[in-house]
Amino acid sequence: MSSPAPVHHLDIGIGGIHVRLRTTSPEFIGLMQARFRGFTGDVDAPDHVFDVEIVPVDYAEDEALDGISTEVRVLRDGPRWRLLCGDFDATWTPGTGRGTVRLHPSPYSLDSVLRILHTVLLAGQGGMLMHASSVVLDGRAYLFTGVSESGKTTISRLAPPDAHVLTDEMSFIRLEDGAYYAYGTPFAGELATPGENLRAPLAAIHLLAKGADNRIEPMGPAEAVRTVMANVLYFARDDALTAQVFDNAIALAAAVPVRRLTFFPDARVWDLFGTTP
Template identity: 65%
Template sequence: MRLRTDSPEFVAEMRGRFDGFLGDAAQPDHVFDIELTPFLPEAERDGIDAHKDTVEVSRNGALWQVRRGDFFAEWDPLSHHGRARMVPSPYSLDSVIRILHTLLLAEQGGMLMHASSVVSGGRAWAFTGVSGAGKTTISRLAPTHSHILTDEMSFLRPEDGRYFAYGTPFSGELGRPGENLRAPLAGVFLLAKGQENRIDTLTPSAAVRALMANILYFANDDALTARVFDNAIALASRVPVRKLTFVPDAHVWDMIDAQP
């Protein structure tokens, strides 16, 4: 994805924020033009309410439109080109990129999930659950030989018949971006803290419910909603989705790494 703006200061800020995830591409898959604005009253022409903090994602013909108090963005999936008017904030840019990836990944059979993900022994494990369930904790406890892809937003996508997890630059409580790596996804764990380390099998319907509860998705669009649901079913049918109850101790990783 190529991000373009005429502000050298914001370019420098983006370089620092996405360090480790930058590269050269003569023909990027997607191009996004960014117009920075202090959001004076004229921003209302794009339907922006500067006091609104909820996200609205909808279609306008072939275009996707994304609105929040600090930005307005349009995305054309046919031309792979988009534009955004936003306040000069890296956090606003993070939000635009995340929301855009929820749309892109849904069409590719993948998803952006509120989950941490860690590579251990060449296999990726994703850990999801409600706030406070232990997504960051399980990442902190990972073995020293492991690689943390993210403690916040997991990028999951099928390729050549297998699912892969990718590192993302988005960070949670760890306060640092993930590593720019990918690895085959070996399993997804629904986290719960308890008095013992235990892995329980979920029924197929419970597995899909666990995934759907944690897939980032904002669009009010029936066709895309159905696609997200189908993607969750496909993932649950090909990758084990289990419940992991754990004590916050590094020994839990002995049990995780022992999974087939």
């Protein structure tokens, strides 16, 4: 009888939440180490553990690609969550911190699973993932959100040399001891590089628009909440958690300034952040 294949593991830590992947595929572990560089490292007690089964797919075949659905479904069945898309099928029980995932051997499949997992976790903790870039300057984090092509990556690229880019794609916000913090994430957009793995208190959120000059304008409370809600990453079909997400958006917009930032795409826009309280 042949011996069972050895199990390999990789710990991925994002926003202080550590997820351990267990699999018999060392090749998959190698792929994930490269994809999540800067966010891996062994921990004694991971928060969540997923047993990973690799489902091969021939990406060279057009028929195989055409058959992969892009619809994401996130459902709760009692204490267990089910995360589904065409290239992955995961189950996870928060109370035990254990889960399983069947996925294609692609970094992007696991990327999606981790994003969805964190949206559920953060919603229950008063935080969220937002479609936003985030940059730390002088020890404070600034978020920049908006529709596609509004300039999230551009403003990150224009940041001063002494700034730290947390992400140009997906901002990670946690509520800790009554204050909001932004964390670096490996979820990259056009910059195609992970953010820096650090945290900073969240100073402000900005809704971006490109214009002929640079100016920051305040928002009223209702518009601020709408801006946050419109850019929260959230997939779950669950009434209780949906209500929690809405409450989180209201609380965030009440605690952190939400502003409109019109900017001309050059480095002078960052001069505003030395003068705006």
